[in-house]
Structure formats: structure tokens, C-alpha cells
Amino acid sequence: MHTIDINCDVGEGVGNEQEILPLISSCNIACGGHAGDENTIRTVLQLALKNNVKIGAHPSYPDKENFGRQSIFISDENLKESIKNQLAFFLSILKEEKGVMHHIKAHGALYNDIAKTKNLATVFLDSIKDYKTDAILYVPYNSVVAFEAQKRGFTIAFEAFADRNYNDDLSLVSRKEPNSLLKEGKTILAHIKEMVINGRVKTINNNFMSIISQTYCIHGDTVNASEILMYLDKELPNHNITVLK
DSSP: OEEEEEEEEEOSSOOOHHHHGGGOSEEEEEOSSSSOOHHHHHHHHHHHHHTTOEEEEEOOOSOTTTTTOSOOOOOHHHHHHHHHHHHHHHHHHHHHTTOOEEEEOOOHHHHHHHHHOHHHHHHHHHHHGGGTTTOEEEEETTOHHHHHHHHTTOOEEEEEETTBOBOTTSOBOOTTSTTSBOOOHHHHHHHHHHHHHHSEEEOTTSOEEEOOOSEEEEETTSTTHHHHHHHHHHHGGGGTEEEOO
């Protein structure tokens, strides 16, 4: 039996957390950079605590206009200040709700940029260094940020995307492409099985590339996210895969 973590990005204005949270094991809550405010953070925190879901902060580029999904020009100092402020805001509400931060996961374009750019990875890690003994960092396998984080003593968990297609270099297929997102439960199940059981991912070019992951993301803002998660909740045990709560 293989045991995995399934995480979702939440608190992003979709409002489906009540359906999603009972079906996952960890969540990444928007901290106000690309989405989220005090009300959404508090509401999702309460649901996460009720459902025994591990709580993570989901900081991003400060860019609500583009939902944090475009790289933006920002100075290192301003980016560092923004990430620190997002985390401080999130943690102040988390403390009031008597919760504990389990992990940190960057969002969107910031996540992709720190995966491949050393300077940005360094800026991001400097921004969150105060939490490295308290929280796990979710990062992509074989990425620049993973390498730099390990050098700096962070505890990391490799993340893979259950609902996204991959290029041969293990980068995600751009959301500008029509086949970037997987939306069918059966397709996502096959994607997860390949990674969990065989340690590899089938790329957009029908090649198989080695990958390691401890946590698998289903995007909470996908229209049918709750249906996908219900399907996985039913089908994963039939393939000797269980979600650890």
C-alpha cells in the first residue's frame, strides 16, 4: 500500500472548500498576494482544523490582477517584504484560530520562477528563513529551489501536480496551452498511479521521465475539483494507494 499526501490551493475565491477539505490531507491557503483576505483565510482555517487537514501558507507575487500567474518585475527587496508581510498576515490569523503551520508553498508564477532561477529562489528562501525549523517547504523535484533549500537546512517535500501536464524537462506545460490542465478523473488517476507506483511521469510528448514526490496537488480552482477528488477518494484504494490524514 502506497501512502500519499494530496494538497489543494484554497482560499482563492472559489468557495468550494467545504466540499474539498474532507477529501484532502493538506491545504495551501492564499495569503493576500494573489488572492485572499482575512475572511477567506479565517474561514478556510476553521474548515481545515475541523477536517484535520494540514495547514500551509501560499504566498505569491503581489499581483491580484493576474492571480499571481504571470512573472512580474519586482525588486528583490520588495518581493522579500511582500512575502514576509503575506506570511505575517496569515500567521496572525492562524494564531487566533489556534492552528499550526505545517508547510509553505509558493503560488503560480513565483513557484515556477524559483524552480529555475537561483536568484529568485534565494530571495524567496531568505523571506521565509524564520520558519525553516517549523514548517516544511513544498517544492518541485529536481528544481533550483529544492537544491538551494536543502543546502540551507530547510525540510522539503517534493510536490507533483496530479492535474497538470509536464514537459520533458519536468516543467509544467504552460496554462496558455489548451492541454495544460487535466480535468478527467480517470486521466488524473492514471497520472498519479504512474508517479506513485513507477516513479515516473508521462510527459506531453509521450515520454516517461523519472520523478519523486511526497505530495500531489489538485488545483482547488478547477471547476470540477470536488468531483475529481471524490473520484480519487473512491478509486485510489483500489490501486493500493491511500491518502494519509
